[in-house]
Structures are given as C-alpha cells and as structure tokens.
Amino acid sequence: MYIILVVFDVLAVVGAFQLGMIARYGTIGWQSAMDVVVVTLPIYILTALNNGAYSIDVLRRARVGIARSAAALVFAFASFLFISYYFRILLFQPRSATSVGMAASFILLITFRLILAQIFKRVIGQRITSDVVILDDVVVPVPAHYQVIDTASTNLRPNVRDPMMLDRLARRLRGVDRVIVACQPEQERPWAVLLKGAGINGEIISNEFDQVGAIGMGSFDGRSTLVVAAGPLSTQSRLVKRVFDLMFAVPALIVLLPVFVLTAALIKLDSRGPVFFRQQRVGRGNALFEVYKFRSMHTDRGDAAGSVSASRDDDRITRVGRFIRATSVDELPQLLNVLFGSMSIVGPRPHALGSLAGQQLFWEVDERYWHRHALKPGITGLAQVRGFRGATHRRDDLTRRLQADLEYIVGWSVWRDFAILVSTARVVVHKNAF
Template sequence: MAMDAGCIVISYFAAAGMRGTFFSDTNWPFILGALVPAFLLTALNNESYATANLEDPFRSVAKGLQAYMLAISTVIFIAFCLKASTTFPRLVVAIGSGFAVVLLALGRYMFVRHMKTIIGGNPFSIILLYDADQPVPDGDFSVVIASDAYFNPDVHDPVMYDRLAQSLAGADRVVVACSPERRVAWAQALKGANIQSEIFMPELNALAPLGISTHGTVPTIIVAAGPLALFDRFLKRSFDIAMAAGALLVLAPVLAVIAILVKLDSSGPVFFKQVRIGRGNQMFRMMKFRSMRTERSDGAGERSTARDDDRVTRVGKIIRSTSIDELPQLLNVLRGDMSIVGPRPHALGSRAADKLFWEVDERYWHRHAAKPGLTGLAQVRGYRGATMFEDDLRNRLQADLEYLEHWSIWRDVKIIVLTFRVLLHRNAF
C-alpha cells in the first residue's frame, strides 16, 4: 500500500514539476490528496492486496491499474459535480496519470516478483495438518503439525477447539491430509475456524476438477467450463480482429514479396494448407506460406521437419527460421478459425517418439477448449520445433493447459510481446 501511494505521489510531483506549477498552483495538491485515499479504498475493495492477487505479478498489475482508473474517474466526477472545471489542473492530472500507470505497473510487477527477497521469506503462512496414518504431502508449508497431538475432529470438545484455534492463529491457509473417512469430520471442524481451509484429495488428480456446482440439491464436480464468458469472448475476438486486420494492412507489401519469392523459388502454390485440430476438437484448414517442395509436402504432418531437411526449399529455410511462413494464419484469425494467442494447432499425424500426440498424454484433447493461436505460452517458453521425445509434447501441453486455466487479455498482450524474443529460435527450422 505504501509503495502504491508512493508511486502516485511521485508521479504527480513529477507532473507538476514538468508543468512548472509545483509551487504556483495549489489545486493539484488537493486532487492528489483526494486521489490517494480514493485509490487505496478502491484497491482494498477490488482485492488488490488479497493473497491470490499478490502471487501473480500480472494479476497484481491488472488489479492495481483497475483500482487507479476507478479512483481517478471518481475524483474527476466529483470535481465535475462541484463545478471545479475552471480550476481543475487538467494537464497535471493527465501527465500524472500517465506516470502513475507506468510506475504502478512496474512497481507492482517488481514487488510481487521479488516479494520473498524483499520481505525475507514467504509472506503467506500455510499450515499442514496431517493424520498419523497419512503421508506428508509435498509442498512449501510454513508449519507442519501431526493433528493427533492437537486435535481430533471426531471429538467435540471446546478445549480441543481452542487448541486448534491457537495453532491456526495468524495463518493464511490450513491444509489437511486425512483419510477419506475423516474428511467430513475435518470439514465440519474447520468451517468455523475463520481461515481458508482445504482438504487434500489426491484422487481428484485424474478428474482435474475446476470447481463445484449442483444439480438440484446434489453437488457435482465441474470438470470443464466450456468457452470463455460472453464478455471475455467478445473482448478476445475484438482484440484478434483488430490485431489481425492491422497486421495484414501493415505487412501487405512484405507478404506480397514473400509470395512472389515462394513462387519463383519452386513450382507449386504459394500457400500450403493443412488440416489441423481447432477449438472444440473441430478440424480446419490452416494456411502457411509453402516452404517445402510440392511433391514432397507432408499433408498429414507425420514427419517432423528436421534440421537441414532436404524437403525445404531455399526460400523455405529463411521463412521457417524467422517464422514468416506462419503469417498467412492472420487470415485464419479473421475467419474465426484461430486466435492471435492460444495453443498452437497440430496436424493430425503429429507424433512424439513415434506416438500420436494423444497417445502420449490423455490430457491432450483438453487443450482444444479454446481457439488455436498464432503464438502461445508454449512458444514463448521455447517449446517449439520437432517433437523427438515424449517430454517435448508434455512440456507444450502443460504450458497450453496453464494458459487456458489463467487466461486474461493482459496475458495475451504479454505473450505477444514475448513472442518477438523467440522469432529467431534454435528450434525453428
């Protein structure tokens, strides 16, 4: 909170100094004096300082900027209602807001990234309670307690409940490892503990549930959530159209030159179209600049491209190593087959260690819950090129599933920016 307030104060001081009104104008300090508490109240209300939002730097940045925009909008609205437009320091507020957005974003990102170093350890206290007959699960726990020495959930004793409360005082979470027969008893005991309480259920690994719902009065486990919410789909699709249309407009001369070079280099069509697996496991025809000789192209994708592959043309080597061959997929984005960011689409015959992708890991089909992308989290982490080993696929799959679970428009922007760092990659051939 102190860092956030400091970022805002420094930004407005800098803006007033740039305008030369640091001492001559007395209006901007009043705006700043109203803005800082308004921001802190808004940040508290939108949970900018909640544990979950301080464990992910990008989520922390998004929450902080959201709080600032709401706070400055409130201050401007109040100034309008009080008819203070003649004395309102417009340029100082505009410049100060620009600085504040940048400083808040940088400050929050760096603070969360290095929070353990700044604070001197994990700031979040997690207690593990485990029954004597249960193994101690792996994890970064602050305190590990054998529950039998402190508490028996089957015995309702005020003294025992008090002992449990004292053991959990000051913790952020408590996790219980117990046998299936004792889970209900533990759940009942912890519901009044005034702390986030969780119970290990390792058998759910196979189901990978997303949450809990009900059918009538019977609880159910959510194993798939389907598409993004309506507004999120609208936001992502609008972003895709704007990015794809803008890129095609800017890159049109480059695309025309590449098309001519591909045509002159070898006989055959300019574009290579291949059936790939898209959203909802539906197939579509993905477009690329042709980089291989027509008579030796692999329509099913059964053979991964190797370094110094004799099927690749001279122009093909260049456009493959720079990922330029992927640019026609901007047309797939406009058609709605693909997105700018998402799991990369695979050919039907793609293999890892002589196994079809879905034979390597049964979670493979889960990655198709969203539209495939021009780039993705797996690509910016360097997982691209031939899949010679099963782990080559598993690494990509894990990144794809992580992207789907934690999607946000901010993350899409981050992945696009990071993509430029891996356009020239040792595995691009």
C-alpha cells in the same frame, strides 16, 4: 438478449436526463446537462461488462441484473462527480436537471430490466441457454426444452484416440452453453476428458467424484451432477479477446501486404505449386479447421498429415522455404485464420492430426492433450516464448509445451496476451525454427 439489455440501459440513462431537461426547461433537447450522459455512459457500460451485469445469471434472474447494473450506475455517477469536482464541470450544469436525471436513471433502469425479464420469459420460456443432454447407453427422463443426443444413433461414442469423433462432437456442440452426459460408470472418465477440452460447461450425471476430477456440483431434473468442465472464458472475456485479435490482425495484414506479395512471388519462382499450404489442424473445442501457411516444401514431398516433423537438413524444404521457416514468415498467413475467427493471435499452437512425440501420437502421450483446445489456437503462445518449438523427438518435448498451454488457459488475461505478443519478437528467429 445482451445487446437488448445494453440498448435499454442506454435508453434508461438518456431518457432519465431528458426528464431532467423537461423538469428544468420544460422541453427535451441536448442542453448542457446532457453532457453528463456523455461522461457517465462509457464508464457505466465498461463497469457493467466487468461486474457481470450482462451474463447468463442476469438473464435467468432479473434481480441479479438489477443489483449489478445499479452498482455500475452508482460507480459511473460517482466517477462523474469526482471528475467534475476537479475540472469544475458541474459548475456549468443545471444541478436540478442533473439531480433529476441521476435519480430517474435508477428508476428507468430497474423498470426496463423488470419489463425485459418478463418479455424474455414469455418469448423464450426456460430456454435462456442452449442445453444438451447426451445419452450414452443410459435412459433418463429429459425435460422438453433440452436437446437430446443419443450416442448410438449419432456415432458419438467417447474415444480420445479418434480425432474424427472429436470433430463430429465439436460440430454438434457448436453454440451450446451446457452439456449434461448420462453414461455408464466406466464411460465417465472418457467423457470427462472430452468435455474438459471442449471449452464448454460440462457435467456428468454420476455418484462418483474422484475418478472424473469434478470441479463442482450441479443438478439436472432432480438428480445430482458433477461439474467436470467449465468454459474458460466468459462472454465478456471472449469479446475482449476477439477485439484484441482484430485490433492486431487487421492492421498487421495491411502493413504486411508487401511482404505477402513478395513472399508469394519468390515461392512461385522457386518451385512449382501453390503459394499457400493448407492443412487440417485441431482447433477450439477439438474441432478441425484448415490452417494457412506459406508453402515451404516441395509439393510432391509435402506431409499433409504432419506426421514427420521438419529436420534441420530436410530435403523436402525449398530454398525460399528454408528462409521463411527460419524467420517465421511462413506463419504470417495465419493472420487470415485470425481474421476469419478460427484462430487467435495468442493461444496454444494448433497441431496436425499426425503429429508425433517420438513414436507416439500427441494424444497418446498424455490424455490432457485434448484439454489444451479449450481456447482457440494461436499464432504464438506461452510455450513458444519459452522456447518450446521445433521438432518433438521425445515425450518431454510435448509435455513441456502441454504444461505451458494448460498454464496459459488457466491464467488467461488480455494483459498476458499482450505480454506474450511482445515477447514473441525475441523468438521469431530461433535455433529450433527450421
């Protein structure tokens, strides 16, 4: 639907200036007045993306979309007039065609938006978003257009100490926009913890505020709900982050291909076993995925669960493995994870299920651990550039990293990703990398 809106917005502007050409020359074509379209359309699209002209609110309420898109169009035309004043572009344009085109752009844009709103409503009805209701030992009436998940029949009882349950929940919620949970009061807090790390808009039907850390109020079928979690990135921000990832990953894979080939050859010559080490890690929304790394340990002495951190004199590490770990070359295959979409260039580092801080599993140290998975894991992150890497012998080793990860999620921006990426160059070789 977003793509359809963009296409018809573009058609509105192009069509409007064609009307201007008819008014001026009596025919359609690409005369000089159409150059205005070339200048204004990119400005309009970028402004519309930034001010939310393509968002869930717009799909639900046509008037919101009209107001935001019209504001973006005003800014685009104002920018063109400003540019033309300094570069004398307008002197070479037929003013009558340009004036008609600008005025007709607003008329066609509003018309198309109203027509599309009616089409969307007839075709999709109230199912603009994918909404799920989770019933956990509670029975509430649910409107027909909501999906229903019963925890008893799907084995989805909330348990923050069970990564497999979190993985099952993540897979059931993939592609969902909003989750409403109806549960017993004693289960509200566990559900709140799970939803906060799911990277999704989550609400709990409840009368209690403080226990679950509500961040707002919502409603469901006449009942009040507490908003306990919100997806950290909008559709536009996720798109920007994905483009940023691909713009870096694709060229990097091409440039580093000789390094990949040389490293693979050295690994095969040094010890028996596969070139790549694959291990399940916790990813976005607490779903499990396979991470790729160059194998740095002897195959028969590897640690698939990740419960034993590598030490400085670890005899499991091969000769080549010691070098590629010290220089972080072993992490390069994660560019493939970025290419396939399971990781980002920048984000919280993915951990193995068996990772320990002292004698405790990571999620046993701090229940906020699951919150860090609201974004895709990254090859590098804020914790890494601050020097928080290597083995986690104490609880504090995890707490510092967790605090940095949560800080990154709350304050994400593409410029911060770029700054972290640049800063990573300083810590590629680090005293804690072994």
